[in-house]
Amino acid sequence: MSNADIHGSKPQFLKFVTKREPSNPLNPIYNLPEVVFIPPEPPKFVKDSLNVDDIDGTKPFKKL
Numbered sequence: 821m822s823n824a825d826i827h828g829s830k831p832q833f834l835k836f837v838t839k840r841e842p843s844n845p846l847n848p849i850y851n852l853p854e855v856v857f858i859p860p861e862p863p864k865f866v867k868d869s870l871n872v873d874d875i876d877g878t879k880p881f882k883k884l
Contacts, residue, residue: 823829
């Protein structure tokens with residue numbers, strides 16, 4: 821029984837493998853996320869509960 825047919829099953833202490841691209845630590849380049857601004861929708865008018873002008877007697881009488 822041997823693991824010779826399985827790729828990556830043997831130690832590779834003399835070879836360093838990475839998937840990161842090389843970068844300069846003195847001048848790093850960062851991939852910052854981008855933001856797309858979506859303007860908010862104006863709130864839907866439901867009801868003004870403080871406005872009671874349509875009810876008789878809610879306004880003070882005007883002096884003549």
